[in-house]
Amino acid sequence: MTERSDAQLLALIHRADEQAFAELVRRHGRYLFGVARTLVRDEHEAEDVVQETFLAAFRGRYRGESTVRTWLVGITVKQAALVRRKRRPPPPEVLSRSFDAQAATDAKMDLAAMLEQLSEEHREALVLRELEGCSYEEIAGLLGVPQGTVESRLHRARARLREQFGPDEKTP
Amino acid sequence: MTCPDNQQLHRYHDWQLTTEQVAAIESHLQQCEHCRTQLRALRHLSDMLFHAPLAEPSEQAMRRWARSARRMRDSRIRHLAEWMTAAAATIVLGIFGLWPNMETAQAGSLLGDVERVMLAGAADERLPANLVTARLFAADLSGESPDQGSNDP
Numbered sequence: 001m002t003e004r005s006d007a008q009l010l011a012l013i014h015r016a017d018e019q020a021f022a023e024l025v026r027r028h029g030r031y032l033f034g035v036a037r038t039l040v041r042d043e044h045e046a047e048d049v050v051q052e053t054f055l056a057a058f059r060g061r062y063r064g065e066s067t068v069r070t071w072l073v074g075i076t077v078k079q080a081a082l083v084r085r086k087r088r089p090p091p092p093e094v095l096s097r098s099f100d101a102q103a104a105t106d107a108k109m110d111l112a113a114m115l116e117q118l119s120e121e122h123r124e125a126l127v128l129r130e131l132e133g134c135s136y137e138e139i140a141g142l143l144g145v146p147q148g149t150v151e152s153r154l155h156r157a158r159a160r161l162r163e164q165f166g167p168d169e170k171t172p
Numbered sequence: 173m174t175c176p177d178n179q180q181l182h183r184y185h186d187w188q189l190t191t192e193q194v195a196a197i198e199s200h201l202q203q204c205e206h207c208r209t210q211l212r213a214l215r216h217l218s219d220m221l222f223h224a225p226l227a228e229p230s231e232q233a234m235r236r237w238a239r240s241a242r243r244m245r246d247s248r249i250r251h252l253a254e255w256m257t258a259a260a261a262t263i264v265l266g267i268f269g270l271w272p273n274m275e276t277a278q279a280g281s282l283l284g285d286v287e288r289v290m291l292a293g294a295a296d297e298r299l300p301a302n303l304v305t306a307r308l309f310a311a312d313l314s315g316e317s318p319d320q321g322s323n324d325p
Contacts, residue, residue: 013241016241018241018242021238021240021241022238022239022241025234025237025238026234026238029229029233029234029237029238030226030228030229030234031226033226033227033228033229033233034225034227034228035226037226037227038226038227043227046227046229047229047233047236050229050233050237051236051237051240054237054240055240055243058241109224110224110225110226110227111221111224111225111226111227112226112227114220114221114224126221129186130218130221130222131221131222135186135187135188136183136186136188151179151182151183154182154186155178155179155182158182158214158217161217161221162213162217165217165220
C-alpha cells in the first residue's frame with residue numbers, strides 16, 4: 001500500500017481521523033519541536049507550542065501554497081510568538097550567560113543554542129529562510145512585516161552569527 | 173569595478189534575484205575575490221545552520237501530541253452540543269413564546285420532534301443531558317411540571 005502524502009493526511013484529519021493525526025505527529029513532531037525549541041528557548045513552552053500547532057492544523061485549512069511542513073512551521077512560528085508575548089521576562093542568567101563560540105562549534109551545538117544570542121525576530125527570520133528555504137515574500141507574509149524588514153533582519157542576524165561563528169577563510 | 177552592495181549579495185545567496193541580476197552578479201564574482209569571500213562566508217553559515225542538530229522532544233511529548241486529536245474531537249462535539257442546545261432553546265421559545273394559545277398536545281408533539289432531531293444528531297452522551305435542560309426549560313414555559321411522566325413516587 002502506498003504511503004499517504006501529508007496533504008492526504010490533512011484531508012483525513014479534517015474528517016476527525018485520529019490515526020491520520022497521529023501519523024502527521026509522527027512525521028513532523030520532532031522537527032517542529034526542534035523549531036519551536038529554537039524559537040522559545042524553553043523545553044516546556046516548546047512542547048506547548050507544538051501541541052497548539054497540531055491543534056491549529058486540525059482546525060485550520062491547508063491551501064497548498066507551500067509544503068505541509070512549511071505550513072506547519074508557519075503555524076509554529078505564530079504560536080511561538082503568542083507564547084513569548086504571554087511570557088514573563090527571561091531570568092537574568094539566560095541573558096548574561098557567557099558564550100564560547102569555539103566550544104560551541106566543537107561540541108556540535110544544536111540550532112537553539114547557536115541562535116540563543118539572537119533576538120526573537122532574527123531567529124524567526126533565520127529559521128524560515130535557512131531551514132525552510134522560504135522566499136523573502138513568504139517570510140514577510142508569515143511574519144506580517146514588509147519584505148524590507150525581512151531582509152534587514154536576515155542581514156543583521158547573519159552578521160551577528162558571523163561574528164560568533166566566523167567562517168574558516170582557509171576553507172576553499 | 174563596483175561591487176554589489178551587501179544586500180544584493182544576500183539576495184543572490186537567497187535566490188531572490190531575477191535571471192538578469194543573477195547574470196550580472198556572477199559576472200562580477202568571476203573578477204572579484206572580495207565578493208567571492210563574502211559569498212563563501214554566507215554559504216558556510218547557511219550550511220552550518222541547516223545541518224545543526226535540532227533539539228529532540230521526549231517520547232512522552234510525542235505520545236501526548238498524537239493523542240491530542242481526541243481532545244480536539246471532544247471539543248468539537250462540545251461545540252456541536254452547545255449549538256444544538258441553543259437551536260433547541262430557540263425552537264422551544266418559538267413554540268411557547270410566539271404561539272401562546274397552542275394546545276398542550278400540539279406543543280408536546282413539537283417538543284417530541286425537537287427531541288428526535290437532536291437525538292438523531294447526537295454522537296455524544298452529553299447531548300441528551302443538554303436536551304434534558306432544554307426540556308425542563310420548555311416545560312417551565314408551558315406550565316407543565318418538569319417531573320410529569322416520571323415514575324418516581
